[in-house]
Amino acid sequence: MADGVTKVMDEDEIRRALRRIAHEIIERNKGAQNLVIIGVQSRGVPMAKRLADLISQIEGTDITVGSLNVALYRDDYATRSARTISATEISFDVTDKRVILVDEVLFTGRTTRAAMDAIMDLGRPSVIQLAVLIDRGHKELPIRADYVGKNLPTSTKEIVEVHWVETKGEDAVMIAK
Amino acid sequence: MKLKRKDILGLQDMSTEEIRLILDTAISHKGIISRPVKKVPILKGKSVCTLFYENSTRTRTSFEYAAKIMSADTTSISVAGSAITKGESFKDTLLTLEALGVDLFVIRHAAGGASHFAAKTVKSHVINAGDGMHEHPTQGLLDMLTILENKGKIEGLKVLIVGDIMHSRVARSNLWGLSKMGAEVRLCGPSTLLPAEVEKLPVKVFENLDEAIEGVDVVNVLRIQLERMDRGFFPSNREYAELFGVNKARLLRAKSDVTIMHPGPMNRGVEITADVADADFSVITDQVTNGLAVRMALLYLLLGGGGHVASA
Incomplete structure (x- = not known):
């Protein structure tokens, strides 16, 4: 491991956190009725799929998953370089659904703000709840997560990276100075 | 990926990487056209001016719709009804509109090279919407x-x-x-x-x-x-x-x-x-819809997504 990089969650801890969040989602929403899960591209998407699988197993019903591209809703496009964007894939109507919005890290809250605006343009969900693996603090907007895998106090200079098996070959949360 | 240019004047001097970036961006933007709310806020506060010295329905309307879907403000100038009929030159028209705050010009002109001239005259972005017998x-x-x-x-x-x-x-x-x-x-x-x-x-x-x-x-x-x-x-x-x-x-x-x-x-x-x-x-009608997607992509790449910053 390179200097200054620390692993703060390993595979087992991530698995347990996701399992707990899945149970909390079911408990809070009194089942999986009308539940849809939307991952924020790109790193929220693997987590959204995992949560959907877990909830499906527990409740014995299929859960619909979508993925959301928020690039066109960001407030900082002038200062960030454009990323290659893949299209939003939400093939269902979100109106009257209980939407669980999933992102890997909650930091300033600006991505979540953009994601909520993007979902509202697609319809009128009955509820939007936010699930994140890491809440690292330093929010710049009045936004909080409903489901948190781990609260991780950080300084703004640190970089928190979530690796998923699907894209990086392992499940891990790393923090770099 | 960034589009490292201020203007879109023709495909002759464009690289295959740039063409691919534009087409990929257009594919990802196309879904917005069929949404119930056909609007995304990314270009809020940007001004797009279509300046047409030749007649056009589909190209001009397509650019205006593309700009509106991306939340930019649009102004449309045609030769008839503008100060151009009083003899104002192409250059002065461009400078006047730029002074009014236009961020991007869409230009059609009967003379080949008109958009190239415009691109050198103004700091704003220029998209060529047809210049004479040259390019579109x-x-x-x-x-x-x-x-x-x-x-x-x-x-x-x-x-x-x-x-x-x-x-x-x-x-x-x-x-x-x-x-x-x-x-x-x-x-x-x-x-x-x-x-x-x-x-x-x-x-x-x-x-x-x-x-x-x-x-x-x-x-x-x-x-x-x-x-x-x-x-x-x-x-x-x-x-x-x-x-x-x-x-x-x-x-x-x-x-x-x-x-x-x-x-x-x-x-x-x-x-x-x-x-x-x-x-x-x-x-033929798919071409029209794809025209909208391509123009949305170009407006995004030039004005939004961290493209060439003209005056930031």
Whole structure:
């Protein structure tokens, strides 16, 4: 491991956190009725799929998953370089659904703000709840997560990276100075 | 990925990477057009001005819709009804509009190179929406996007462009773009309507349509520009239709899954028969939708997504 990089969650801890969040989602929403899960591209998407699988197993019903591209809703496009964007894939109507919005890290809250605006343009969900693996603090907007895998106090200079098996070959949360 | 340029003036000087970036961005933006709320906030506060010295319905409307979907403000200036009729020069018109805060100009002009001149005159971005007989890059891009959607690729395809090549900026943008992306481009038209030095272009030239159409994947039928036909380039519309009109019988020589395109507006019965225009292998209305997606992508790449920053 390179200097200054620390692993703060390993595979087992991530698995347990996701399992707990899945149970909390079911408990809070009194089942999986009308539940849809939307991952924020790109790193929220693997987590959204995992949560959907877990909830499906527990409740014995299929859960619909979508993925959301928020690039066109960001407030900082002038200062960030454009990323290659893949299209939003939400093939269902979100109106009257209980939407669980999933992102890997909650930091300033600006991505979540953009994601909520993007979902509202697609319809009128009955509820939007936010699930994140890491809440690292330093929010710049009045936004909080409903489901948190781990609260991780950080300084703004640190970089928190979530690796998923699907894209990086392992499940891990790393923090770099 | 960034688009590292201020202006979109033509496809001749564009790299394959840039063309791919624009097409990929257009594909990801296309879904917005069919949403219940056709609006995203990304270009809020940006001003787009369409400055047209020639008539146009679809290109101008398409640019305006694209800008509105991306939440930019639009102004549209035409020659009639503007200070241009009082004798204001092209340069002064541009500088006046730039002083009013225009971030991006969309320009159509009868003189080739007009957009290049504009790009040097103003710091704002410029997109060429057709300059004389030179280029019409957004049409070239939307044609490529339509081919990509229908065939899954561009490389290795045989694409025939038939009609009035000489006057056609659509043909020029298409042949540059398609040949860069690895397609075989064929041109066919009356010899009076082929451009000078056509042999220097990266294309195969045919004067017989039946030979040209043999085995092609795509036929792009150009409009006979009736407004330019007063100088006797061919004897009559009827003779043109006989020799160069695209009809079902001729298409039997093309590949069985041939795709028909036309940049519009069509002269049914002249360059294309009505049954071909309305056939299910004709994608003429898809081209219009793809034009919107391509223009949204270009506005995003130039004004939004961290593209070339002109004055930040």
